[in-house]
Amino acid sequence: MGMLDLTPDQVLTTxxxxxxxxxxxxxxxxxxxxxxxxxxxxxPSGGNLQTWHFVVVTDDARRKALGDIYRRGWDLYxxxxxxxxxxxxxxxxxxxxxxxxxxxxxxxxxxxxxxxxLLIPCAWGRVDGQPAAVQAGYxxxxxxxxxxxxxxxxARGLGTxxxxxxxxxxxxxxxxxxxPYERVTQAGLIPVAYTLGTDFSPAPRAPLDxxxxxxxx
Numbered sequence: 001m002g003m004l005d006l007t008p009d010q011v012l013t014t015x016x017x018x019x020x021x022x023x024x025x026x027x028x029x030x031x032x033x034x035x036x037x038x039x040x041x042x043x044p045s046g047g048n049l050q051t052w053h054f055v056v057v058t059d060d061a062r063r064k065a066l067g068d069i070y071r072r073g074w075d076l077y078x079x080x081x082x083x084x085x086x087x088x089x090x091x092x093x094x095x096x097x098x099x100x101x102x103x104x105x106x107x108x109x110x111x112x113x114x115x116x117x118l119l120i121p122c123a124w125g126r127v128d129g130q131p132a133a134v135q136a137g138y139x140x141x142x143x144x145x146x147x148x149x150x151x152x153x154x155a156r157g158l159g160t161x162x163x164x165x166x167x168x169x170x171x172x173x174x175x176x177x178x179x180p181y182e183r184v185t186q187a188g189l190i191p192v193a194y195t196l197g198t199d200f201s202p203a204p205r206a207p208l209d210x211x212x213x214x215x216x217x
Contacts, residue, residue, distance in 0.1 A: 003155055004198055011155050013202040018159030019108040022193040028117045030058075032156060033192065040149035045141040052142050053184065054149075055120040055177050065176045066166065067113025070189060073165035074109035097204070108161065108191065115191035119160075120177065121146045122184050142187045150190070159195035164188050 006014070037054055045051065057063055112118070123142045127135050150160045166173050166189045173189075174181040 004157055006155060011151050014200040015151050015154040016159075016200050016203065017161040018193075018195055018200075019104040019161055019191075021196045022108075022111075022115055022159050022191060023196050024111060024114040024116070024193065026116065026194045028158065028192055028194065030056075032158070033117060033119070036149050036152040036156065036158070039152040040145040043145035043148045045145070046137045047141075049141065051124040052145050053122040053124070055122060055179065057118040057120065057177060058116065062176055063115070063118055064113045066118055066173060066189065067111075069169045069173050069176070070112045070163070070166040071109050073168045074105070076168055077165045093204075108163070112189075112191060115193050117192040119149070119190040119192055120173070120179070121149075121187045121190070122179060123187060124184060126182070126185050138185075139187070146187065146190070153192060154200075157194055157198055158192055160190050160192055162188050162190055 033056055040054075041050070041052070057066060121142055123138065125138070127138045130138075146162060150162065153160050164187075167186060170186055171181050173179075173186060174184075179186065
């Protein structure tokens with residue numbers, strides 16, 4: 001598949017977390033993933049240090065192992081999930097949306113191992129227990145590249161979703177693909193697949209003025 005006929009603004013506003021609409025039966029060409037990663041590596045990073053690494057997993061056994069870890073992480077996450085805040089629970093439309101998100105997330109957890117390619121973005125070093133300023137600089141040096149990858153994928157008809165619950169068992173996941181846990185931190189687990197249809201739309205959001213603060217809070 002070539003590039004979708006989307007403007008930059010459309011790519012930015014229609015790159016969704018895709019779960020149920022991932023095509024689990026169609027392989028993703030390695031060269032297409034490489035193309036998206038080449039674009040991702042143009043993202044900014046703190047001090048221009050470019051400490052990112054990317055592990056692409058297409059091997060059946062490793063995908064199955066990562067899928068099992070993800071499922072366990074999801075079950076643990078759900079078991080400790082707090083109730084919706086009152087401001088959302090009393091909004092029927094928002095509550096319905098959250099219910100649909102939960103259903104799609106459940107689906108992804110059941111089928112993660114079937115996704116044709118899994119991407120684990122990583123960064124050198126570990127910042128466990130470090131101050132917020134250190135954490136911000138660290139994560140801010142890898143997530144722009146992650147988002148660039150997801151945007152590039154969307155423009156090429158691929159769906160993605162940035163997930164993190166497998167990090168509750170990060171050391172186990174590291175062992176599956178040989179990541180040196182003591183020296184490298186995983187930043188997520190991203191399913192990558194062609195989408196069932198490409199007609200994604202902007203999501204409903206709160207009006208800008210409800211979250212915008214100008215000059216002061």
